[in-house]
Amino acid sequence: MDKRKNTGLQVLLWTMCVIFLLPLYWLFVSSVKSDSEITRFPPTFWPEEFVWSNFADIWSRLNFGQTFSNSIFVSLSTTVLIVIFSTMAGYALSKKKIIGKNMILVVLVATMTVPPTALLLPLYFIITTLGMYDTLTSLIIPFGVTVFGVFFMKQYMDDIPDELIEAARIDGCGEFRIFLQVIVPLVKPAVTTLVIIEFVNNWNSFTMPLVLLQSESNYTLPLQLGIIASESVAIPWSQILAANLLTVVPVIVLFLVLQRQFIKGIMEGAVKG
Amino acid sequence: MNQLIQKLKNNDWTGTAFLLPAAIILSLFVVYPIIWAFLVSFRDIRPMEMRGIGLFTMPGEFVWLQQYIDVFNNSLFIKSLFNTAYFGIIYIPITLISAALLAVLLNQKMNGVNFFRTVLFIPYIISVVSASLIFMFLFNGDRGMINAVLMQFNISGPNWLADSLLAMPVIAIMSAWKKIGYFMLIYLAGLQNIPNSLYEAAKIDGANAFQRFWFVTWPMLGRITLVVSVLLMIDTLNVFQEVFVMTGGGPADSTTTVPFLIYNEGFQYFRIGSASAMSYILFVVVIVITLLQKRSVDKKLG
Secondary structure (H helix, E strand, C coil): CHHHHHHHHHHHHHHHHHHHHHHHHHHHHHHHHHHHHHCCCCCCCCCCCCHHHHHHHHHHHHHHHHHHHHHHHHHHHHHHHHHHHHHHHHHHHHHEEEEEEEEHHHHHHHCCCCEEEEEEHHHHHHHHHHHCCCCHHHHHHHHHCCCCHHHHHHHHHHHHHHHHHHHHCCCCCCCHHHHHHHHHHHHHHHHHHHHHHHHHHHHHHHHHHHHHCCCCCHHHHHHHHHHHHHCCCCCHHHHHHHHHHHHHHHHHHHHHEEEEEEHHHHHHHHHCC | CCHHHHHHHHHHHHHHHHHHHHHHHHHHHHHHHHHHHHHHEEEEEEEEHECCCCCCCCCCCCCCCCCHHHHCHHHHHHHHHHHHHHHHHHHHHHHHEEEEEEEHHHHCCCCCHHHHHHHHHHHHHHHHHHHHHHHHCCCCCCCHHHHHHHHHHCCCCCCCCCCCCHHHHHHHHHHHHHHHHHHHHHHHHHCCCCCHHHHHHHCCCCCCHHHHHHHHHHHHCCCHHHHHHHHHHHHHHCCCCHHHHHHHCCCCCCCCCCCHHHHHHHHHHHHHHHHHHHHHHHHHHHHHHHHHHHHHHHHCCC
């Protein structure tokens, strides 16, 4: 009886997996079809011939090397800033006596409910006034710390016993050394998780680049993709999807390699939050 | 006064220094924008007046509530509210129910749990833009897989994204596909916090699998369900990128959501005050929903 139930469950879950993976299958299959096969009706479920050159074609056509390195540069720099500043702020808010700490925490929680689109115009105005419009810096410095990051790190720091810091202080550790040599090693798992989550967020970011970038040489990957999809009809679908596949593969690989930390981080955040 | 001095003395200045970089960035790029949008929503600003002014000067003329009155008289805004609701009616139940059920199924001991969890989570890490491109082609009128499959059953599929009734459901299904894995994880985290003794007690009392779910699991997941439904509601009020990429608000404005309208008002027509007023209406809606849901759960769970 139990065994039969289990088989039914397995079948159900396998079906769900297939449904969930179908869009990705269609992405892959379509991206390697030839220009004539992609426009055929009804479409073929498996490509007649694999046109791998689609990838090379779209790469040079869109100057994808530049776009790719822009995306990597922006995502990496922003992630580094977020991790450093969030860890520092999380430490201060968790372990230090600061005037108005409770008010700071309340304000931070409140900002989390603000819909991101509501901030588009003011951010555009502020960033333009500061002279960062149409530069990659405009995507890095203003987003160099996230409320999520600060809270995520603070929660981890709360679990560190105060005695540990006290002991280090008695041993003659300076404030800065306590942070670097006592706190940071203890929160390493949290840092890894934050790195993955924030990197993926920035890699996928579309709205801010759309508003803040103008010259094509500054475009990031999602912006480039969004723009060719909504404007151009001259590029065949197989090549658009080839470009899309190239954008999707790095995050999927990153996820598959680091999925344990990723999933753990999200589940822990859910329980505590 | 003395108290203040005492407080300042007690303040940990090295701690404050650690907080400083985050404090500067967050106040300039999170808190100040919220204030700016609020102040600007009471003003009439021409785009020209935005040029070359200081960071803290408010351009334009103070017009009291005129922007808000105009927004509520804007038929496209009212339509966008209905469109957003249409999205939510499809997106929220599908995502909530699938996520909860999958979490319950995956919470059992069996082979391949980790594999299923990973596969179901993959769509979440794909960007909205990439997912939109995939679904545009999946639901393409004559080249998409959905219609090709329907062909096998001799049904000629519609041109999904060009149909004003069907375009929004496609966007909602795409969002559900992307988010189910994420909310499933949140539910899984909640399930793992339910003490096993509750299930054993229910078993001894003769409860079957369904009864155990309905009388033990579901009530225990109340708080998580609140969090999830608030997050889903916020998702619903934030639909922008998928509309921008997939439909551009059409056909016949049927997929114009509130955020898409805000973007258009601000960055296509440069109606800054009106865009800010809409932003604030959206903001207030989010806060009201969050508070209402919090209250209802506090009442239920004490």
